[in-house]
Amino acid sequence: MTVADRIILGARVRTMTGPEAAESPEAVAVADGRILAVGPRSEVLALAGPGTDVIEHPSATILPGLVDAHSHPIYSLGIVRGLSLAGVHTRAGLRAALERGRDEQAGDEWFLAWGLDPSAFEGEPIGNAELHVVLGADRPAYIKMFDAHSGIASAAALARAGVTAPFDNPDGSGAVGDTEGRLTGHLLEFPTMELVERILPPHGFDDRVRQLRGLLGDMAAVGITTAHVMDLKDPDALELLAAIEAEGDLPVRLRISPWCEPTTTDAEVAALVAMQGRGGRRYGIEGIKLFIDGTVEGGTAWLATPDADGEGLAATWPEADAYAARIRLFDEQGIPTATHAIGERGIRFVAETLASLPAGGVPHRIEHIESAEDDVIALIGASGIVASMQPTHCTHHVRPDGSDDWSRRLGATRAGRAWRTGDVRRSGATLALGSDWPVAPFDPWEIMADAQTRRPTAHPGTPAVGADQALTAVEALEGYTTHAHRAIGSAGGALVPGAPADLIVLDTDPLTAAPEELLDARVLLTLVDGRPTHR
Structure with a gap:
């Protein structure tokens, strides 16, 4: 019999494998960095040996580790100054x-x-x-x-x-x-x-290592065990990560997708392809990020008709077909992609490009999807395209009366299609959730709360934006667990024997707590590879 390295006991285990049994499991055993067993307290405790670390939180909920599906932790070091x-x-x-x-x-x-x-x-x-x-x-x-x-x-x-x-x-x-x-x-x-x-005061390497280690520790403290990093902008990013791993493990796994831009040459594309798989113990390059447009507020989103200021008719790629050719190349190489698409014309173009790829290949994602039309949402669902969205971009910056800059520029019809998370789920699409840190705070509990209320939950009485687009508690948690893993072609995000022991212990049950209660949720323990990154 394999002896557990660590056993975690709680009030319940949310395995995220489907509808919970009438009697929810209460304990998880970990050995060699993987889940050894999930089950009743008595059965799991039978796997303990003299050296087993038994951790008990009698009223807490044990959950899979959370995945922030869109984040910029390294790039943020040059922003949050x-x-x-x-x-x-x-x-x-x-x-x-x-x-x-x-x-x-x-x-x-x-x-x-x-x-x-x-x-x-x-x-x-x-x-x-x-x-x-x-x-x-x-x-x-x-x-x-x-x-x-x-x-x-x-x-x-x-x-x-x-x-x-x-x-x-x-x-x-x-x-x-x-x-x-x-x-x-x-x-x-x-x-x-x-x-x-490029002429701002320099930010020293050692200071950035310290800052990044602290940031990742803060992410672990709210239950994040993995972040999908949507850039490799800093030329020394991999050196920063290697410096942290030279002294210990990263508190959070990082899956990195470097950028491919319109100015990226064929030689540079070949280098991006060759970089795939490079990394360390808890970080690696496993995809490519592209942009089809910019932002509504900047007038650089690719829209079907001009915004209120007469802007928004250009793609980031002056020749959009060149973007499609790059996507086809990466698909042929078996490299998953993620494309930033904000405006309805840009989202449509990306969805049609991805839908035209041969079936059965690697997963491809559309990031943000701020305002999309009905048939495009249906196409995303029918074609197996992954949607990656950030609910607090809507709840923090869009006002129900349309007085915010995003709504003013788009006009009532397009603003009425804001962040259609509910419709995306109803289309059958995989929906991964994230923060886009530092664009929005990375606290996943606030994001899951706002995904359910469609308003800034921290400000009671604020009207909802698109209440019919609210997610259920289960859908919100899936966005940070099983769906975030599906977004990269992984079967992870569930607590089952043999899975990596990435899990958290929360002082409440996110599937029964009111959204307002999630704002006060406290993570008591975070494990990555079965080892504490927050305790």
């Missing part, structure tokens, strides 16, 4: 926050901030005027907007970056100008933002 502007939605609030940040960063040459929602400009054009009022035009300053697809630079920062006049690129990126042709400081999409970001 300086003042957090999350939750700022008015000009007055922005000015007050900038004044506070000015005092906090008084000794720094650069002023840095992140996480600003465009709603703070109250419908007026986004620009650097508030930065100049509070900081003066001579101080270099940079704000990364909440969507991470745009930024605001002060006049001094623009001058240092060599940006002297407005410009537009074919892929929708550019530096915005006002009606008189003067730079506003609003920078759209990655190629333009990088002009400023």
Whole structure:
């Protein structure tokens, strides 16, 4: 008989294998990093030996480890610098926050901030005027907007970056100008933002290792055991991870999908293919990420008709057929892909491209799916395309009265199709859930709560956005367990003998707790490979 290394006892085990039996199992045994047994307390305890670590939480629920299906933990290190502007939605609030940040960063040459929602400009054009009022035009300053697809630079920062006049690129990126042709400081999409970001104060390697280790530990503390990392932007990202693993295990498994962009050459594509499988003990490159468009708020989402500001008619790929050719190449190589698609035209194009691939291949995903039409949702379900969505993008930034920038730009009809998670599930599609950290907080319990209420659950009385798109408690938890695994072609996310021992112990039962109660849920234990990453 195999002796358990560790036995976890609780009030119940949610195995996520289907409808729970009348008498739910109460215990899980772990040996050699895998689930040894799941069953009644007495049966599982019989597997204990003299050295078995028995952990008991009599009123808690044992669950599979959670998967954040869309996250940017390494890339976020260069974003979450300086003042957090999350939750700022008015000009007055922005000015007050900038004044506070000015005092906090008084000794720094650069002023840095992140996480600003465009709603703070109250419908007026986004620009650097508030930065100049509070900081003066001579101080270099940079704000990364909440969507991470745009930024605001002060006049001094623009001058240092060599940006002297407005410009537009074919892929929708550019530096915005006002009606008189003067730079506003609003920078759209990655190629333009990088002009400023490459001259920001350096962020030391050792500091980033420490910060990343702490971030992954914080993710483990809320029950995340795996994150699907949707970038490999930092040139030293793998070195950062190797440095952490040189001192111990990562607290969270990382599945990394580097970017393929319109400017990626054939030689670089070959290198992306060759990178597949490279990694360490708990991290590896196992896919490729692409973009078909940008964001609604930046005017770079690919829409069927212009938005309220006359924008949104361009794809990120100037020749969209080139995107389709890349997808076919990766499919032939057996490499799963994930494509960022926001606007209804972009989502349609990606869905039709993926639906045309030969059946039976690796899974391919569409990320975000912010506003999609009925027939496209049906196509996603019928074609086995995976949907990867982030409920709090809707509940944190969309207002039922349509006054937010996302809704204003799209208009009532398209805004009425916001984040159709319920319809995606009803189509039969796999629906993986995540945060898109640092675009939104990575707390999975808030995300699962908001997925059920379709409103910011932390703010009682707030009206719902698309109440008919709410998920059930089971569907929300599946989005972080079984469906997140299906999204990458894995049968994981369930507590069954032989499965990797990635599990958590929660002080409540997420399948019976009210969404409001999930906000106070506390993870008592997180195991990866049967070893504690949070306890």
